[in-house]
Amino acid sequence: MTRALTRYRVAVHILPRRGVLDPQGHAVADALHTLGFDGVRDVHIGRHIVVDADAASSEDARASVRAMCERLLANPVIEDFEIAAITHA
Amino acid sequence: MTRALTRYRVAVHILPRRGVLDPQGHAVADALHTLGFDGVRDVHIGRHIVVDADAASSEDARASVRAMCERLLANPVIEDFEIAAITHA
Numbered sequence: 001m002t003r004a005l006t007r008y009r010v011a012v013h014i015l016p017r018r019g020v021l022d023p024q025g026h027a028v029a030d031a032l033h034t035l036g037f038d039g040v041r042d043v044h045i046g047r048h049i050v051v052d053a054d055a056a057s058s059e060d061a062r063a064s065v066r067a068m069c070e071r072l073l074a075n076p077v078i079e080d081f082e083i084a085a086i087t088h089a
Numbered sequence: 090m091t092r093a094l095t096r097y098r099v100a101v102h103i104l105p106r107r108g109v110l111d112p113q114g115h116a117v118a119d120a121l122h123t124l125g126f127d128g129v130r131d132v133h134i135g136r137h138i139v140v141d142a143d144a145a146s147s148e149d150a151r152a153s154v155r156a157m158c159e160r161l162l163a164n165p166v167i168e169d170f171e172i173a174a175i176t177h178a
Contacts, residue, residue, distance in 0.1 A: 007130065011102075013137045028138075032157055039143040039153060041096065041178075048102045048137035049117075054128040064128060068121055084173075089130075 015046035104135035
C-alpha cells in the first residue's frame with residue numbers, strides 16, 4: 001500500500017542573524033536615503049525560498065523543508081531561517 | 090507642528106515572475122534531489138527584505154515601501170513583489 005501524497009508549497013525566510021554584518025542591507029539603506037526615503041532606519045536582506053514538494057501531510061512537509069534548510073538552504077553560522085507558510089500548492 | 094512618527098517593520102517578498110527562468114531555483118532543486126529529497130517538485134528563490142522605517146501610519150509605511158520596491162528593490166521586468174507584513178518595530 002502506498003501513502004497518498006499531497007503537493008504542498010512551503011515558504012521559507014532566511015535572514016542574516018542579528019549582529020552579523022549585512023553589507024547588502026547597508027548598501028540598500030544608503031541607496032534609499034539617496035533616493036529621498038529619509039524615514040528608512042535599517043534594511044535587512046535575506047532570501048525568500050518557495051519549495052513545492054509532495055508529502056504525506058503538512059507536518060511531513062514542514063519537517064522535510066526544515067531538514068533542507070539545515071542541510072543546504074541556510075548557513076547556520078550566519079543565518080537564521082523560519083518556515084513562514086505552508087499551503088496546498 | 091510635527092507629526093509623530095512611529096517605527097514600522099515592513100517585510101517584502103520579491104520573487105521571479107512565473108514564466109521567467111529561475112536558474113538558481115533549478116540548481117537548488119537539483120541539489121535537493123541529490124541529497125535525497127525526492128519529494129521536491131519545484132523551487133523558487135527570491136529575496137526577503139525587511140525595512141525598518143519611521144512613518145506617520147502603517148498605511149504611509151506601506152505606500153513608502155511600495156515606492157521603494159518600484160524604484161529600487163524590485164526589477165519589474167522579471168520580478169514580482171508583495172508586501173508580506175507590517176508590524177511595529
